[in-house]
Amino acid sequence: MKTDSLKTNLFSIEQDYIIKAANIIKAGGLVAFPTETVYGLGADALNPAACAKIFQAKNRPLEDPLIVHIADKQDLFKVAREVYKITLDLVDVFWPGPLTIVLKKQEIIPDIVTGGLDTIAVRMPNHKIALELIKEAQTPIAAPSANLFGRPSPTTAQHVLEDLDGKIDLIIDGGSTAIGVESTIVDLTQDPFCVLRPGGIGIEQLRRIIPQIGPYRKYGILSAGMYPRHYAPNAKVLIVEGNGKMQAEKVKDLAREFALQGYCFGILAKFENKDKYGDFNVKLLGPGNDLVACAANLFSVLRNFDKDRVDIIIAEAVKEEGLGVAIMDRLRRAQGIKMKHV
Ligand code: TXA
Ligand code: MG
Numbered sequence: 001m002k003t004d005s006l007k008t009n010l011f012s013i014e015q016d017y018i019i020k021a022a023n024i025i026k027a028g029g030l031v032a033f034p035t036e037t038v039y040g041l042g043a044d045a046l047n048p049a050a051c052a053k054i055f056q057a058k059n060r061p062l063e064d065p066l067i068v069h070i071a072d073k074q075d076l077f078k079v080a081r082e083v084y085k086i087t088l089d090l091v092d093v094f095w096p097g098p099l100t101i102v103l104k105k106q107e108i109i110p111d112i113v114t115g116g117l118d119t120i121a122v123r124m125p126n127h128k129i130a131l132e133l134i135k136e137a138q139t140p141i142a143a144p145s146a147n148l149f150g151r152p153s154p155t156t157a158q159h160v161l162e163d164l165d166g167k168i169d170l171i172i173d174g175g176s177t178a179i180g181v182e183s184t185i186v187d188l189t190q191d192p193f194c195v196l197r198p199g200g201i202g203i204e205q206l207r208r209i210i211p212q213i214g215p216y217r218k219y220g221i222l223s224a225g226m227y228p229r230h231y232a233p234n235a236k237v238l239i240v241e242g243n244g245k246m247q248a249e250k251v252k253d254l255a256r257e258f259a260l261q262g263y264c265f266g267i268l269a270k271f272e273n274k275d276k277y278g279d280f281n282v283k284l285l286g287p288g289n290d291l292v293a294c295a296a297n298l299f300s301v302l303r304n305f306d307k308d309r310v311d312i313i314i315a316e317a318v319k320e321e322g323l324g325v326a327i328m329d330r331l332r333r334a335q336g337i338k339m340k341h342v
Helices: 015-026 048-058 073-079 085-094 128-137 157-164 203-209 244-260 291-307 323-334
Strands: 004-007 031-033 040-044 067-069 099-105 119-123 170-173 184-187 194-197 236-240 265-270 282-286 312-316
Touching (some): 004 157, 015 040, 031 128, 085 203, 157 170, 184 203, 282 291, 291 323
Parallel strands (some): 031 170, 067 119
C-alpha cells in the first residue's frame, strides 16, 4: 500500500494532520516528519514494538541507536539522568536546534532505542511541525533520519517516499528542510566531552560554551552507530581536495580520464566553477563561500546523481569550517565502497 503524504503550509499548519499523525504515533505506528535538519522517521520512544518497526522499515542494524526528540526542555529529565549544569547551559543556547546530546538514560527508555547502551541521544528540534507532533503525541519521539539505512538523509518528503513508500504509515510534508545535514552529536558522558558527529552546529559555536570540548573523533568507537560508510549515494564518491584553479584542474584531469575509460560519472561542483567543466554532467552544491546553501543542497544533489545512474561522483571539497565540517564528513563517509544492502 502506498504511504499517504500530507502537505502542509508552515505558516498555518493543518491541525487535523498533526492530530492524525499523533494518533498513529500513539497507536504504535510510524510517521515521517520534517525537522530543521532532515526528515525523521518517528515512533513512540517509550513503545519498544513501535521502535522495532523503525529498524525494520529502514533496514537498519539494531545496534545503531536512535535519537529521541522532545518538545519541552523539561522533558530532558524524563528521558535522561545525571543532567548537570553544563548540559543545561548547552540546552539554553542551542535548543530548540540541531544539537543532539548524549547522556545517561532513564529506566523508562527501552533498550531498542539505545541499542542496549546505558546512554541516550536526545534533542529538541527547531521545527514547528516536529514540535507540534511531539506535543500532540504526548510522548518523546524516537526518530532516525527517514531514509533506508546507508542512503543519504532525506531533505524533502519526496526523498522519504523514494526510500520508504509503502513501509511507513504517514509522511507530513513540510517542504524542504532548512539546514540539510543532520544534527551535531555531543557526548557528555565521556571525559573529555566530545563531538561524535559534526552537524548543523559548528564546533566553533560549541566551544563558546564548552571550551574544553574534545576534538572530533572520526567515526568514534564510542557510539555503536558510528558506521564509517554512511550517507552513501549508490555511486562511488571521489573527493578532490583544495580550492581554486588547482582543484578545478584536478577535477578536469579525473573527468577526462573517466570519460576515456567509459565511466558514467558526474561532477559535484561549487557554483563558481560551474562553467569550467564543459559538457560533463555537473551538479552544483552552492557557492563555496556559502556553506549554509551547500549543506542544504548536499543530500538532494547526491540523490539526483543516483537518478542519473552515475558510477562515480567527482566531488569538489569545500572549506572545512562551520557547516563545511559536516559536509566534508558526509562526503568522506560516502567515499569508498558501496553499501551492500542498499
Ligand atoms: O538531525 C538529526 O539528528 C536527524 C533528525 C531526524 O533529528 N536524525 C538523525 O538520526 O540523523 P540518525 O539515526 O540518522 O542518526 C542517529 C545517530 C546514530 O547513528 C548514532 O550514531 C547516534 O545518533 N546515537 C544515537 N544514540 C546514541 C548514543 N546513545 N550514544 C552515541 N551515539 C548515539
Ligand atoms: Mg541517519
